Amino acid sequence: MKENLVKLAKKYGTPLFIIDHSKIRENFRTFKKNLPKVQAYYAVKANSNQEIIKTLFKEGSSFDVASYNEFMQVYKYLKHFQKSDKYFFIWDKIIFSNTIKDRHTLKKIKKYKPLVTYDNADEVKKIKEYCPTAGLVLRLKVPDSGSQVELSSKFGAEPGEAWDLIKLAFDSGLTVEGLSFHVGSQCTNFDNYSSALHIVSDIFQTCRKKGYNTRIVDIGGGFPVPYDSGVPKFEQLAEIIASECGRLFPEDTELIAEPGRFMVATAATLVSEIIGKARRDGKIFYHINDGVYHTFSGIVFDHWQPNFKAFKRGKTEVCAVVGPTCDSFDKISVSEQLPGNLQIGDFFLTKNIGAYSTASTTKFNGFDGARILHVNN
Secondary structure: OHHHHHHHHHHHOOOEEEEEHHHHHHHHHHHHHHOOOEEEEEEHHHOOOHHHHHHHHHHOOEEEEOOHHHHHHHHHHHOOOOHHHHHHHHHHHEEEOOOOOOHHHHHHHHHHOOEEEEOOHHHHHHHHHHOOOOEEEEEEOOOOOOEEEOOOOOOOEOHHHHHHHHHHHHHOOOEEEEEEOOOOEEEOOOHHHHHHHHHHHHHHHHHHHOOOOOOEEEOOOOOOOOOOOOOOOHHHHHHHHHHHHHHHOOOOOEEEEOOOHHHHHHHEEEEEEEEEEEEEOOEEEEEEOOOOOOHHHHHHHOOOOOOOEEOOOOOEEEEEEEOOOOOOOOEEEEEEEEEOOOOOOOEEEEOOOOOOOHHHOOOHHHOOOOEEEEEOO
16 A cells, blocks of 8 residues: 555655545445434535545435535536426535525525524524525534534524524524534544434424424534544444434434534545654654645644654654644644654655545645545546
8 A cells, every 4th residue: 555655646746635435435335324314414514625525426415515615516416407306406415504604695595495504593584584495403502522523612502492493483484394413523422412312302392292393303423433443433323323313203203414524534645745854852853745734734623633654664753743834833743653764755644634634724835735636436
């Protein structure tokens, strides 16, 4: 494998971000195999590369979009559809899961009768005015302790406010089609899912008892990626979710989810190159041609722990790996066990870097991001 990666790096240059579409397909099929009753809406924000969307579209995925631009990335593959089929796909396979949508986006999507989330009264008023055709999904605040990225501090209505927000929407002439939650990204505390499903179940049953045909339960994302051997297995979580959903919700409940990281994290590998080497305060600093403003942006935005493997052997010591920009903040890691004999022009390998990496890259200091190479697509 290393030899092939070196050949690719020499052929295409570095930094080189290699996306393996066979792994994306494998991840999608693993999700469907373990949660067959759950419709998977790929969270485009995890990696919005157009080729990834194309692969998942062909696999039959649905899509979770947060903006009109993300919506248009999916819409690109619907242009040849008959109008009725196009509108049905958007209604059935796309959810605008950002709880706050601007007025212009709502106006643009009004004709599609979209599925949208909300978590506050002002959003109800806005949707009523600019997109009254929408079907609503109320997002609830749930426990997210033990997740790599918490979300409850910014999103989700308190469970105690849920009924008032549901009633407000119906009284406004809108339809609340379901309830949603998100336990936080890269969730390793599976109790979060059980707690969230119990919270949602109580509110769901209340809606049914009051005569509202609420039908959707959106279990969000957070499904764990095996970044290391200590991460609990997705299959274990899937068993818990399937069991709890079967026990807590009626048979006619439509279950959906928003996996993002799960689909793409393990599908990408980065090859970076050492462009400078210095010993500072006794520690070797390897300067590479990628950094936290680029492919390693997940360190800042996603609390991601980087990993590096050298292509050459040698006596290891604690080294720092830093990015190419002139900002001292651009330190990828200051405690990597790496060979001390590496030289300028040598390569590093970083695995499992497909999620929240190139999606949030910048052009700070005028440096271009990694070249993206697709394989098995």
